[in-house]
Amino acid sequence: MSTHDLEDMGCGTSSAKSDRQSEKVLKAALVIQNWYRGYSARLKARHRYALTIFQSIEYADEQCQMQLSNFFSFMMENYTHIHEKDPVSRLFGSTSQNNEDKQDYIRLIEVPDSYKGPRLQFPLTFPDIDLLVDAFKQQQILHARYVLEVLFETKKVLKQKPNFTHVTTSPSKEITICGDLHGKLDDLFLIFYKNGLPSENNSYIFNGDFVDRGRNSIEVLMILFVSFLVYPNDLHLNRGNHEDFMMNLRYGFTKEILYKYKIHGKEILEILEDVYTWLPIGTIIDNEILVIHGGISESTDLDLLQRVERHKMKSVLMPPVPLDGDRHTTLKKHKINAMAMPREVKSSTSMSEQLTKHEWEQIIDILWSDPRGQKGCYPNTSRGGGCYFGPDVTSKVLNRHHLKMVIRSHECKPEGYEICHDGKVVTVFSASNYYEEGSNRGAYIKLFYDMDPRFFQYQVTRTTCLKPLYQRISAIETSAIRILRERIIARKTDLIHAFHLQDLSKSGKVSLGQWAFSMENTLGLHLPWRSLSSHLVTTDTDGNINYMSSFQDIHIQKPVKEAQSTLIETLYRYRSDLQIIFNVIDSDHSGLISMEEFRSMWKLFNRHYNIHIDDCQVDELAERMDLNKDGSIDFNEFLKAFDVVHKLDKKHKSKSSFA
Structure with missing residues (x-):
């Protein structure tokens, strides 16, 4: 056919x-x-913007924390004039002797028969690790007696460790490196499930920031310390910037301890403060790979750092006293500015208990610095401490010390890890869902002898894993916008003033560019304001922004109706700083502050931060907050009175957290 x-x-x-x-x-x-x-692509962009908001606000808070060093020096200089017993002087002194005296006291703490939690047997063995992990999975609390014993034993072993622990791999022995955990116990459980518990044949390096932010910091710390005591040559612990008792006051670990250990919490905090100082600064693998928490600077000197008496580094907020007595001496611009302490305080603090200024700066760089693509070494303006270091700085420092790579943590990465500087710098971050459930994956690294690092990713998932991707992204985005709105409302008066400067015609409207400029200039968060505007403000048909809509549907509840808005905003904006300061004054952790202490400290704070609010306004507010008229106020309750109210989000209930 x-x-x-x-x-x-x-x-x-x-x-x-x-x-x-x-x-x-x-x-x-x-x-x-x-x-x-x-x-x-749109979902990824929304996810990226949400993470940018979370990170920008996180770093802004850290910058405020670092700047507190100025105030503490100022406080040292002035507080002795208004209070006979200066509670702040202990911050610069040594507590090790007191801690040694407490060891006998700990033996007198009885563990009652009614206690159903894990009972540790000293000296510790592998079954104790297993016991502890199982107990914490059942949400049991380790008795304070065991916590204190673990801390004392950990300190004893840590004191024998060098500043940099040297470890080796072999064809038959690998090592696992974990980054920040931040009290995320489920992430630690998942790592051990996937990679096995620590043992002589399964070595680990935990690279700092074990605590703060998460709800189970003490459990994470106890598992790591018990594992370290069982395998001191196979499990290695590096200090992070959150292994710092002053950081713990802001980011939740102190509150967690006092909540879980109401009787012996104070003793736990005191010995913990000392244990932190004995954690090694870093680890060196096969004489080729430097593992540190933060980063390096162009002046990083590993030889000097090997010799530093690391236990003298109590806190990043406790800079050394200048030897020349110059009260106006300041540190380098990319470090923390610090006023010299007064002569009367110097006499109570032996200079032998301090690092030199140069040594202190070197450790700050190791704990706080971040890599960037730009060449050179310049101020870490986002965090307020350490520096940004470029690929040229990495090559210079590695070549100087005959090393090949830096493995560090300190920064949340969407995929749990990131490689930069031509493969010479690797960041690993092990806390998944760090900002919000679904916000990021966690990761750990496995190193084999003479082989490139291998990366293992994971994410602890709960009910949200069953939701479609767009719903998960929306939830993350909503949470990010929520905390951004709270930052905006805390600067309402300043922002309105900035908008008025742009709105010459007094129309109540500005252009998108003017609005974005005012937001960035006032808040300093380095965010893509134009892209975020649709979530934050309303616009007219010409694209102009009604700038008062920046504050719609949200306000700070006033504890007293007559209180001025400016006062309320100021107290809300500085409440984290104030909480830390008053926790320092509240040395017995009673939670109560006398009216006299409140007035005295506010006047110092007001003067140092140059806040334009009359003392009498704060006095009147405090008087009204002294509900039972006993001459003292519950300062934590006082601060809760300044919570933010989201009018259109009444059903929202924030997660229970100690942060």
Whole structure:
């Protein structure tokens, strides 16, 4: 049969229809593919913006924390004039002797028969690790007697360790490196499930920031310390910037301890303060890989750091006293500015108990610095401490010390890890869902002898894993916008003033560019304000922004109706700083502050931060907050009175957290 005959029978028509149909299917597939790519790209952008908000606010808070060093020096200089017993002087002194005296006291603490939690047997063995892990999975609390014993034993072993622990791998022995955990116990459980418990054949390095932010910091710390005591040569602990008792006051660990250990919490905090100072600064693997928490600077000197008496580094907020007595001496611009302490305080603090200024700066760089793509070494303006170091600085320091790579942590990464500086710097972050459930993955690194690092990612998932991706992204985005709105409302008066400077016609409206400029200039958060504007403000048909809509649907509840808005905003904005300061004054952790102490400390704070609020306004507010008129106020309750109210988010209930 000829081709012509086939066409006459309809075969040719059928083939043409099939071709046209295939072409339509292909076009439809391309349309769907392009739509999906655009959809995915938009979701990724929204996710990225949300993480940027979380990180910018996190770093701004850290910057405030670092700047507190100025105030504490100022406080040292002035507080002795208004209070006979200066509670702040202990911050600069040594507590080790007191801690040694307490060891006998700990033996007198009885563990009652009614206690159903884990009972540790000293000296510790592998079954104790297993016992502790199982108990914490059942949400049991380790008795204070065991916590204190673990801390004392840990300190004894840590004191024998060098500043940099040297470890080696071999064809038959690998090592696992974990980054920040921040009290995320489920992440630690998942790491051990996937990678095995620590043992002589399963070595670990935990690279700092074990505590703060998460709800189970003490449990994470106890598992790590018990594992360290069982395998001191196979489990290695590096100090992070949150292994710092002053950081713990802001970021939740202190509150967690006092909540879980109401009777012996104070003793736990005191010995813990000392244990932190004995944690090694870093680890060196196979004489090639430097593992440190933060980073390096162009002046990093590992030889000097090997010799530093690390236990003298009590806190990043406790800079050394200048030897020359110059009260206006300041540190380098990219470090923390610090006023010299007064002569009357110097006499109570032996200079032998301090690091030199140069040594102190070196450790700050190791704990706080971050890598960046730009060449050079310049101030870490986001965090307020340490520096940003470029690829040239990395190469210079590595070559100087005959090393090949830096593995560090300190920064949350969406995928749990990141490689930069031509593969010479690796960041590993092990706390998944760090900002919000679904916000990021966690990761750990496995190193084999003479091989490139291998990365293992994971994410602790709960109910949200069943939701579609767009719902998960929306939840993260909503949470980020929520905390950003709270930052905005805390600066309402300043922002309105900035908007008025732009709104020359007094129309109540500004352009998008003017609004973005005012937001950035006032808040200093380095955010993509133009892209975020649709979530924060309303615009008219011409694209101009009604700037008062920046504050719609949210306000700070006033504890007293007559209190001025400026006062309320100021107290809300500084409440984290104030909480730390008053926790320092509240040395017995009673939670109560006398009216006299409140007035005295506010006047110092007001003067140092140059806050333009009359003392009498704060006095009147404090008087009204002294509900039972006993001359003291519950300062934590006082601060709760300044909670932010989201009018259109009444159903929202924030997660229970100690942070």
